[in-house]
Amino acid sequence: MAYQYGDLNLLDPIKGYLHFVIQTELRLGIASGSLNAEVSIGLQTPEAREWTGRLVRCAPNALHCAIVEPSEIPALFRPCLERGREKLSVTAGSDQVCRHTFYDPEFGLPVVGRHAQHEGRTGWWTYDTYAPLGLRPGDSFGSFIIDDEGSFWVRTGEGLLSLLPQRRALGYDIGYSGGEPHALAAYLSQVAATDGEVTAAGVPYERAHPAILAWTQSSAADRERRELTLRDLKMMRCA
Numbered sequence: 078m079a080y081q082y083g084d085l086n087l088l089d090p091i092k093g094y095l096h097f098v099i100q101t102e103l104r105l106g107i108a109s110g111s112l113n114a115e116v117s118i119g120l121q122t123p124e125a126r127e128w129t130g131r132l133v134r135c136a137p138n139a140l141h142c143a144i145v146e147p148s149e150i151p152a153l154f155r156p157c158l159e160r161g162r163e164k165l166s167v168t169a170g171s172d173q174v175c176r177h178t179f180y181d182p183e184f185g186l187p188v189v190g191r192h193a194q195h196e197g198r199t200g201w202w203t204y205d206t207y208a209p210l211g212l213r214p215g216d217s218f219g220s221f222i223i224d225d226e227g228s229f230w231v232r233t234g235e236g237l238l239s240l241l242p243q244r245r246a247l248g249y250d251i252g253y254s255g256g257e258p259h260a261l262a263a264y265l266s267q268v269a270a271t272d273g274e275v276t277a278a279g280v281p282y283e284r285a286h287p288a289i290l291a292w293t294q295s296s297a298a299d300r301e302r303r304e305l306t307l308r309d310l311k312m313m314r315c316a
């Protein structure tokens with residue numbers, strides 16, 4: 078589908094939540110997000126801890142089912158909490174992955190948390206979700222953050238942390254010459270050019286400003302926590 082920002086009303090004017098479009102191909106047994114990019118967040122960085130800290134547990138819904146593989150859907154309805162003290166059938170030396178469903182109360186994003194259970198102990202958590210397609214009405218873009226794990230965030234002018242808006246098939250990355258650093262540069266160029274007012278994801282590659290593109294493709298951006306304010310981004314365009 079050729080999506081243009083504004084084609085679909087993805088924001089509730091009262092609640093401000095982002096709504097979602099699910100793509101299904103029944104013949105192939107596929108149900109997935111159509112526009113929102115899937116992202117995976119660990120727990121190791123301050124940003125990840127801040128974001129996961131506000132997640133609210135909820136019952137699984139159709140969006141959670143779209144995030145996981147079809148074979149994993151039944152597990153969403155039986156997280157370890159629901160099983161209570163029932164002993165897990167874990168064979169020695171093997172991990173059993175448990176899944177919990179949450180939502181982000183600020184952006185309405187569905188989140189599936191996964192943790193391994195190793196002989197009854199809770200292991201590392203990972204959180205799978207959809208990136209928003211834009212910030213909410215009234216939010217302003219404050220700063221762009223790459224955390225130590227290479228995840229992309231935005232801190233709004235009001236101080237709220239969000240996953241960086243991203244569109245499916247236009248994933249972001251840094252540190253090499255390729256499509257993903259180009260998509261990131263195009264997005265940040267739009268933010269800088271509009272004084273942080275237009276935060277919609279899905280900016281075409283050709284709108285990347287050369288100076289911002291040079292930065293996303295350089296090793297300077299790679300694998301260390303970085304924070305660029307809106308002012309920094311605007312200055313890069315003027316350099």
Ligand SMILES: [Zn+2]
Binds near residue numbers: 192
């Ligand atoms: Zn669990």
